[in-house]
Amino acid sequence: MVKLYIFYQLVPYFTAQRAVLHHILIHFTAQRAVLHHILIHFAAQRAVLLNANILKFCSKCGHEVTLKPVPDDHRPRYVCDNCETIHYQNPNIVTGALPIWEDKVMLCKRGIEPRKGYWNVPGGYMENGETVEAGAIREVYEETLSKITITSLHMVYSIPRINQVYMHFLADLQALDYQLTPESTEIKLFTEEEIPWDDIAFPSSKFTLKRYFEDRKKGIRQVHLGKFEW
Amino acid sequence: MVKLYIFYQLVPYFTAQRAVLHHILIHFTAQRAVLHHILIHFAAQRAVLLNANILKFCSKCGHEVTLKPVPDDHRPRYVCDNCETIHYQNPNIVTGALPIWEDKVMLCKRGIEPRKGYWNVPGGYMENGETVEAGAIREVYEETLSKITITSLHMVYSIPRINQVYMHFLADLQALDYQLTPESTEIKLFTEEEIPWDDIAFPSSKFTLKRYFEDRKKGIRQVHLGKFEW
Numbered sequence: 223m224v225k226l227y228i229f230y231q232l233v234p235y236f237t238a239q240r241a242v243l244h245h246i247l248i249h250f251t252a253q254r255a256v257l258h259h260i261l262i263h264f265a266a267q268r269a270v271l272l273n274a275n276i277l278k279f280c281s282k283c284g285h286e287v288t289l290k291p292v293p294d295d296h297r298p299r300y301v302c303d304n305c306e307t308i309h310y311q312n313p314n315i316v317t318g319a320l321p322i323w324e325d326k327v328m329l330c331k332r333g334i335e336p337r338k339g340y341w342n343v344p345g346g347y348m349e350n351g352e353t354v355e356a357g358a359i360r361e362v363y364e365e366t367l368s369k370i371t372i373t374s375l376h377m378v379y380s381i382p383r384i385n386q387v388y389m390h391f392l393a394d395l396q397a398l399d400y401q402l403t404p405e406s407t408e409i410k411l412f413t414e415e416e417i418p419w420d421d422i423a424f425p426s427s428k429f430t431l432k433r434y435f436e437d438r439k440k441g442i443r444q445v446h447l448g449k450f451e452w
Numbered sequence: 453m454v455k456l457y458i459f460y461q462l463v464p465y466f467t468a469q470r471a472v473l474h475h476i477l478i479h480f481t482a483q484r485a486v487l488h489h490i491l492i493h494f495a496a497q498r499a500v501l502l503n504a505n506i507l508k509f510c511s512k513c514g515h516e517v518t519l520k521p522v523p524d525d526h527r528p529r530y531v532c533d534n535c536e537t538i539h540y541q542n543p544n545i546v547t548g549a550l551p552i553w554e555d556k557v558m559l560c561k562r563g564i565e566p567r568k569g570y571w572n573v574p575g576g577y578m579e580n581g582e583t584v585e586a587g588a589i590r591e592v593y594e595e596t597l598s599k600i601t602i603t604s605l606h607m608v609y610s611i612p613r614i615n616q617v618y619m620h621f622l623a624d625l626q627a628l629d630y631q632l633t634p635e636s637t638e639i640k641l642f643t644e645e646e647i648p649w650d651d652i653a654f655p656s657s658k659f660t661l662k663r664y665f666e667d668r669k670k671g672i673r674q675v676h677l678g679k680f681e682w
Contacts, residue, residue: 277511281539284509284516294634296594297579309511313578314542315617348543349527353610353679354617364526375675378605378619380583387545387584389608404524445605445675449583 275311282307313385317357318345319393320430321370323411327434328395330365331408332423339407340423343390343430358391366409368400377433379426379448388426392434392443425450505541512537543615547587548575549623550660551600553641557664558625560595561638562653569637570653573620573660588621596639598630607663609656609678618656622664622673655680 277287277300285304292299292308300309320343321328329341344365348357355372362370370393379388400409412418414435422428426448433446507517507530515534522529522538530539550573551558559571574595578587585602592600600623609618630639642648644665652658656678663676 275511279509279511279514281505281507281509281511281517284514286514287511310577311580312544313580315545347540348617350541350543350615351612353612354608355610355677355679356612375608375677378584378608380585382581382583382586385580387578447585447605449585 277309277311280305280307281309311385313380313387315348315354315357316345316386316388316426317348317354317361317390318343318388319358319362319370319372319391320376320434321362321366321368321393321395322373323395323398326411326413327417327431328366328368328400328409328411329417329427330406331410333403333405333407337423341418341421341427342423343427344406345388345390348389354389355391358389358393362393365403365405366400367403369396370394371396374443375445376443377426377430377446377448379429379446379450381426381450383452390426390430507539507541510535510537511539541615543610543617545578545584545587546575546616546618546656547578547584547591547620548573548618549588549592549600549602549621550606550664551592551596551598551623551625553625553628556641556643557647557661558596558598558630558639558641559647559657560636561640563633563635563637567653570651571648571657572653573657574636575618575620578619584619585621588619588623592623595633595635596630597633599626600624601626604673605675606673607656607660607676607678609659609676609680611656611680613681620656620660 279285280287280302283302283305285302287300287302287309289298289300292301300311301307302309328344330344332338332340332342344362345358346361346364348354349360352360358372359370362368372391372393374392376390376392377388379390380386381388402409417431419428422431429446429448429450437443509515510517510532513532513535515532517530517532517539519528519530522531530541531537532539558574560574562568562570562572574592575588576591576594578584579590582590588602589600592598602621602623604622606620606622607618609620610616611618632639647661649658652661659676659678659680667673
C-alpha cells in the first residue's frame with residue numbers, strides 16, 4: 223500500500239495511469255476505514271464484555287436487553303428491548319484505612335474468600351448513602367470492632383480489569399481495642415519488620431503498606447496514585 | 453426509666469421490692485432492645501430506598517426481586533426470588549480534571565442537562581475498564597477535544613445522597629487547542645477574577661475552583677477531601 227502510494231506520487235498529474243492509481247488507493251483507503259470501524263466496534267464490545275456483568279433482563283420491566291450502540295455515547299450499553307432503559311455499569315470503590323498505633327499498623331487475616339487466610343488492610347465496598355471516609359470507618363469497624371480517626375487520604379489505586387478503585391486512608395486507632403469478627407480470623411499490629419510481605423492478600427494492600435513505610439522514613443504524608451494491570 | 457433505675461439501685465439487695473423492680477427494668481430493657489432493632493431495620497430499609505434505584509426484576513433470570521435482609525450483611529439487598537442472585541448497588545465515580553493554561557483554567561458551559569447552560573469543570577462518569585486518571589483524560593477530551601497531562605489529584609468529594617464520589621485532578625493543557633462538542637456549548641479559559649461564581653454548575657466544581665486558587669496563592673498542592681450534604 224505504502225509503495226503503491228509512493229509510486230502514485232511519482233506519476234505525473236492528469237494521466238490515465240495516475241487516475242487509475244488514484245481510484246485503487248481511494249478504494250483501499252475506504253476499505254481500511256470500514257475495517258477500522260469494524261475493529262473499533264468489536265474492541266468496544268470486547269471491552270464491555272470483559273469489563274461488565276452480562277445482563278440478560280431489564281431490572282425495571284423484566285424484558286430482555288440487548289447490548290447495542292446508544293446515541294451520543296462512546297460505548298455500547300445494555301438497553302431494554304421493551305422500555306428502552308439504558309443499564310449503565312460502572313466501577314466500584316473499595317474504601318479502607320490503615321489503622322496506626324505508635325510504630326505499628328493493624329492488619330486483618332481474611333476470614334472470607336477471596337484470599338481467605340491472607341493478611342489485608344481492612345476495607346470493603348463503599349455503600350450507597352455514605353462518604354468515602356464514612357465507608358472506611360464502617361469497614362474497619364465491621365472487620366475489627368475498632369474505632370479509628372481518619373488523618374489523611376493515602377492512595378487511589380485503580381484496577382481496570384475488574385472495575386475497582388481502591389481508596390485507602392491513614393487513620394489513628396482510638397484505643398488498643400479490637401475483636402475478631404466473622405470477616406477476620408486474626409487481627410494483629412505489625413512493625414515494619416514484622417509485616418508478612420509474602421502473605422498479603424492484595425496488591426492494593428502491598429502498595430499501601432510499602433508507600434506508608436517509605437513516607438514515614440521521609441517524614442512526609444502524600445497521596446499516591448497507582449494502578450494494577452495484567 | 454432512668455428514675456426507676458436510680459430508685460432500684462437504692463433498694464437493698466435480696467428484698468422482694470428489689471426483685472420486682474429488677475423484673476420491671478429487664479422487661480423495659482428487652483422492649484427497648486426490640487424497638488431499637490425494629491428502628492434499625494426501618495432505617496436500613498429507608499436508607500436503601502432513598503439511596504438506590506428501585507429494582508423489580510432480576511437482570512440474570514428475569515424473575516421478580518425482593519428487598520430483604522441478607523446473611524452476614526448490614527443492610528437489606530434486592531435478592532432474586534428465583535435464582536437468589538444478590539443485586540448490590542454502589543456509588544459511582546465522577547472523574548474529571550481542571551485544565552490549566554498559564555494563570556487560567558478551562559471551564560465548559562454544559563450543553564446537556566442537568567444544569568445545562570452552567571459552567572463546569574470537565575468530567576463525567578468513570579467507565580469500566582479504565583483507571584480514574586484515564587477516565588478524567590477521556591472526559592476532558594470528549595467535552596473539549598483538548599488533550600491534557602494530569603499533574604496531581606486535587607480532590608475527592610462525596611455526595612452521599614445521590615451516591616456519587618467526585619475525583620478531580622489538576623492537569624496541564626497540552627496546547628491551546630479545543631473545540632465545541634455536543635456536551636459543551638462554550639469553552640473558555642478564565643483567570644481567577646473572571647470565574648463566573650454564580651453560574652457554576654455543581655458544588656463539586658465550586659469546591660475544586662476555590663481550593664485551587666487558595667492553594668495557588670499559598671504555592672502548594674494538596675488533596676482536598678470534601679462532601680456535600682443537604
